[in-house]
Amino acid sequence: MIKIYTLGGYEEVGKNMTAVEYNGEVVIVDMGIRLDRVLIHEDVEFQKMSSKDLRKLGAIPDDRPIRNKKVVAIALSHGHLDHIGAVGKLAPHYPDVPIYGTPYTIRLAKSEIKGEEYFEVTNPLYETNYGEIVQVSENLAIEFVQITHSIPQSSIVVIHTPEGAVVYACDYKFDNNHPYGERPDYKRLKELGKEGVKVLIAESTRVAEETKTPSEAVAKMLLEDFFLYEGMEADGLIATTFASHIARLQELIEIANKMGRQAIFIGRSLAKYTGIAKQLGLIKMKGSRVLRSPNAVSKVLKEVSQARENYLLIVTGHQGEPGAILTRMANGELYDIGPRDTVVFSAGVIPNPLNVAQRYALETKLRMKGVRMIKNLHVSGHASKEDHRYLIRMLNPEYIVPAHGEFRMLTHYAELAEEEGYMIGKEVFISRNGHVVEIPGSLEG
Ligand SMILES: [Zn+2]
Numbered sequence: 001m002i003k004i005y006t007l008g009g010y011e012e013v014g015k016n017m018t019a020v021e022y023n024g025e026v027v028i029v030d031m032g033i034r035l036d037r038v039l040i041h042e043d044v045e046f047q048k049m050s051s052k053d054l055r056k057l058g059a060i061p062d063d064r065p066i067r068n069k070k071v072v073a074i075a076l077s078h079g080h081l082d083h084i085g086a087v088g089k090l091a092p093h094y095p096d097v098p099i100y101g102t103p104y105t106i107r108l109a110k111s112e113i114k115g116e117e118y119f120e121v122t123n124p125l126y127e128t129n130y131g132e133i134v135q136v137s138e139n140l141a142i143e144f145v146q147i148t149h150s151i152p153q154s155s156i157v158v159i160h161t162p163e164g165a166v167v168y169a170c171d172y173k174f175d176n177n178h179p180y181g182e183r184p185d186y187k188r189l190k191e192l193g194k195e196g197v198k199v200l201i202a203e204s205t206r207v208a209e210e211t212k213t214p215s216e217a218v219a220k221m222l223l224e225d226f227f228l229y230e231g232m233e234a235d236g237l238i239a240t241t242f243a244s245h246i247a248r249l250q251e252l253i254e255i256a257n258k259m260g261r262q263a264i265f266i267g268r269s270l271a272k273y274t275g276i277a278k279q280l281g282l283i284k285m286k287g288s289r290v291l292r293s294p295n296a297v298s299k300v301l302k303e304v305s306q307a308r309e310n311y312l313l314i315v316t317g318h319q320g321e322p323g324a325i326l327t328r329m330a331n332g333e334l335y336d337i338g339p340r341d342t343v344v345f346s347a348g349v350i351p352n353p354l355n356v357a358q359r360y361a362l363e364t365k366l367r368m369k370g371v372r373m374i375k376n377l378h379v380s381g382h383a384s385k386e387d388h389r390y391l392i393r394m395l396n397p398e399y400i401v402p403a404h405g406e407f408r409m410l411t412h413y414a415e416l417a418e419e420e421g422y423m424i425g426k427e428v429f430i431s432r433n434g435h436v437v438e439i440p441g442s443l444e445g
Contacts, residue, residue, distance in 0.1 A: 002163055002198060002439040006431035008032065008061025009404045013205055014082045016170060016404055017061035022161040025137050026066055028074045029157050029168045033085030034059050036354040039321065047117040051089040060086040062434055067093060073136035074123065076101035077170060078154035079108035079244060088116030091123045100134060102144055102153035103127040107276045130155065130185065146185040148175035150381025151244045152282045164198030167395055170404045171203050173383045174390060177215040180247055193395045199439055200397035202388060204405030204413040209384040220251045222377040223346060227255045236308035236341035240318040240326050243269035246277045248346055249314065253288045256312040263288035266297055267316030267325045301335040308340060318347040319355045320362030330365035339370035346377045385416055392420050399439055400428045
């Protein structure tokens with residue numbers, strides 16, 4: 001019998017963790033953190049804290065239901081922190097169990113582990129390519145299927161069991177016009193549907209949106225439409241977006257080059273994500289510059305403020321995070337931001353109350369300084385209702401477990417599943433953190 005342990009991300013957007021058990025053996029998928037629970041305590045030093053204290057804060061999943069099980073592999077779906085941010089804290093509970101993911105994901109996980117100051121992590125990490133099927137025990141194999149999201153090398157994780165496949169689709173969208181050629185592997189997804197999918201575990205964050213999520217090409221067009229028109233007149237230009245959104249950063253570099261400005265990246269997380277992307281050939285940094293040390297930041301920003309028209313600054317702080325570059329600028333540090341500057345938000349506001357409040361404070365401070373603001377030049381990386389419907393139809397799963405969302409999001413997903421002919425409680429299971437969904441055995445048996 002297959003059991004799905006819904007450990008984290010079933011009551012919130014964040015700290016995703018799921019475990020799939022077959023015949024006493026377990027594959028863990030994702031070990032995420034919930035950043036708002038860390039950020040709300042100003043004195044929290046995440047890297048130095050024990051998993052017990054972080055669990056009490058609600059910042060990382062509670063993995064006690066599987067602690068004594070025979071875990072044979074840990075699979076990471078993609079490199080966002082709400083999927084890999086707790087690896088340094090939780091992988092040590094499963095010493096020496098191998099961790100798998102695509103190359104970009106694994107390198108980001110390694111950088112999380114390197115920063116870990118409380119535990120020693122002994123798990124070997126393996127970079128796995130799309131399409132490779134890794135046998136992790138006699139009965140179980142895992143596979144990473146190429147999919148599009150808002151970070152490079154995202155995957156749909158498949159756990160192959162003798163009773164059929166368990167497919168984990170958190171997070172994804174179907175981008176059919178990605179500007180840099182990333183593509184969903186429709187062929188493989190359809191094959192899986194034919195071979196037989198036992199369970200689909202799918203994200204729910206945007207399932208209530210009655211549309212199909214637009215391609216990243218639309219975000220590129222929104223940015224070009226603003227920056228690259230003949231009447232464009234601006235002095236200082238500052239853009240901010242997700243540091244892990246490599247495609248978006250590439251678009252901004254190209255725009256800066258076309259405008260004859262130099263793109264300058266400022267902020268620690270931007271340096272981290274672009275640095276690893278560059279190692280793997282996932283971003284072309286030509287014409288741009290990355291500032292790493294605090295000294296370089298203050299020196300270069302002094303130069304920039306004397307000749308603003310020559311630069312496009314790309315900075316951290318789109319959610320108003322304390323300590324991020326844009327937040328510090330708005331507080332009057334680093335750079336004399338003011339009426340000569342335009343700030344472009346290439347990101348939406350993440351809908352949790354802490355982000356909403358911090359972003360509100362940031363915008364108010366910028367407005368008080370006379371800064372011009374352009375908001376929402378952005379499209380989401382998450383599947384909307386029609387992406388989800390398409391995935392259900394391609395995979396034709398026997399059972400569905402909605403994941404990655406608050407209760408109302410999971411129920412919205414369940415409603416979609418009912419539209420597609422499934423029944424809540426019989427074939428669709430809404431779970432909570434820490435619970436187990438027992439999947440009925442093979443129907444032919
Ligand atoms: Zn994600």
